[in-house]
Amino acid sequence: MFNTSLLLIAEEFLFYKEEKKVNKKVLIIILAAVVVIAAVCVGLLVDWTGSKSGSSIGVTDAKTPTTADQATLKFKSVVKEAESWDANSNVIVVGDNIYVGNGLAILKLDMQGEQVGEATLTAGMSSFAPRIAYADGMLFAFVNDFTNGYIEAVDTATMQTVWVSEGIEGMNGFSPITVSGDNLYIAVSGYDFENFVPTAGSVISMTIADDDTGSADEVKPLSFAYSDGLAYYWNGIAITENNIAIVGSVEGDLQTIDASTGAMIDSYNVGSKIATSITYVGGKAYFGTSAEFGAQGGLMSVDIAKDGSIKQASMQFCDLGAQTTTTPVISGGRVYVGTGDFLGGAGFFVIDAETMTSVYSAQVPGVDNWSGDDIAISGVQGTPVVTTAYGDTYVYFSINALPGGITVLKDAKGQSAADIASLFTPDTADQNATSASIIAGDDGTLYYTNDSGFLFAIGSAD
Numbered sequence: 001m002f003n004t005s006l007l008l009i010a011e012e013f014l015f016y017k018e019e020k021k022v023n024k025k026v027l028i029i030i031l032a033a034v035v036v037i038a039a040v041c042v043g044l045l046v047d048w049t050g051s052k053s054g055s056s057i058g059v060t061d062a063k064t065p066t067t068a069d070q071a072t073l074k075f076k077s078v079v080k081e082a083e084s085w086d087a088n089s090n091v092i093v094v095g096d097n098i099y100v101g102n103g104l105a106i107l108k109l110d111m112q113g114e115q116v117g118e119a120t121l122t123a124g125m126s127s128f129a130p131r132i133a134y135a136d137g138m139l140f141a142f143v144n145d146f147t148n149g150y151i152e153a154v155d156t157a158t159m160q161t162v163w164v165s166e167g168i169e170g171m172n173g174f175s176p177i178t179v180s181g182d183n184l185y186i187a188v189s190g191y192d193f194e195n196f197v198p199t200a201g202s203v204i205s206m207t208i209a210d211d212d213t214g215s216a217d218e219v220k221p222l223s224f225a226y227s228d229g230l231a232y233y234w235n236g237i238a239i240t241e242n243n244i245a246i247v248g249s250v251e252g253d254l255q256t257i258d259a260s261t262g263a264m265i266d267s268y269n270v271g272s273k274i275a276t277s278i279t280y281v282g283g284k285a286y287f288g289t290s291a292e293f294g295a296q297g298g299l300m301s302v303d304i305a306k307d308g309s310i311k312q313a314s315m316q317f318c319d320l321g322a323q324t325t326t327t328p329v330i331s332g333g334r335v336y337v338g339t340g341d342f343l344g345g346a347g348f349f350v351i352d353a354e355t356m357t358s359v360y361s362a363q364v365p366g367v368d369n370w371s372g373d374d375i376a377i378s379g380v381q382g383t384p385v386v387t388t389a390y391g392d393t394y395v396y397f398s399i400n401a402l403p404g405g406i407t408v409l410k411d412a413k414g415q416s417a418a419d420i421a422s423l424f425t426p427d428t429a430d431q432n433a434t435s436a437s438i439i440a441g442d443d444g445t446l447y448y449t450n451d452s453g454f455l456f457a458i459g460s461a462d
Contacts, residue, residue: 338380
């Protein structure tokens, strides 16, 4: 159970922050994460009507607004106090409700943005980088008690805890949660708060079914916990059609693991930090790379055999000139991915998925919300969402700088130059940077959060 000792430790973190003269924005980036996301999991995906993976990542056929004239703010809701150190989780839309987590709770909102329920997380707090997922009428959150980590399952109807997993060694779950079939997967790590580095972690799995005891004291055993000393940070897991788990690591190891037994199948070091979840499409794994914050990075792809072996000779790299922490979204033979961090980036890129060459890039200027300095090319750290509802492809992404709105990119087969526009800009008082991903509901409404603690819903005026 959560207790006041957690608050004391959290206060020690804040004290350490003051001693090192690290501002809030930097600490959140270091300790927590970019919402990358999307992976095959976690709310960087589109509307959650069930588990999503593979080519469905970040792709919808919903009729989203395509121009600023067409877009309208349906509602904005406060889901976190702006001064709070709690971070918002990814946003999930299921049926007629919207879910977002922060700190010790998961909020339940109706389609007008009114809060209609709240789940209090009982096993711990959701850390600086909360992740939630949905399947079979349950929400899943990674929480920790500053000793161990746990997966906590919450019933979406009652918003009560259904079960809590057995303790997971390594208290930090900076990576998204993947649900595939009846199983949940996540890569977790320890963390050295003195040196700001993740430490050895493990890839874990468990079944999600409730044992129907009717007790929140149910302890869900782990199906497996695979560890070989690697650290995982923003590394979401993809599950292939042959039940192979694919995951990257901080050390740059791309791993394939038997998703049933947890046995290692293959591993290959790609020579650079893997800083995103894995997108698996057409027998290929796509992922972003980065040496360190702000260093050179880009996009990689590699073929994965049916037996899980990594075809090293097929490895391709597209140098994007900046770290890539957004999980790549693939549609129509093109890869859509952002680069950079809160200090800026190299732009948002459209890449040929087969040749792994850049087709073109788009640059969005912004303003650093701490210094007030202009940023020539804003960093993009939220995973985009793509709609295929129209003849052309429309891609939506946020920037980690002011004004923190939504940019829309119009793309088409054969297009070789960026066609971008601002779709939505918050009112001045509501503006803030964001590394959150944008998701789309089945009705085409776009949802995202920013660092001021607002959840925005942008739909079509007609």
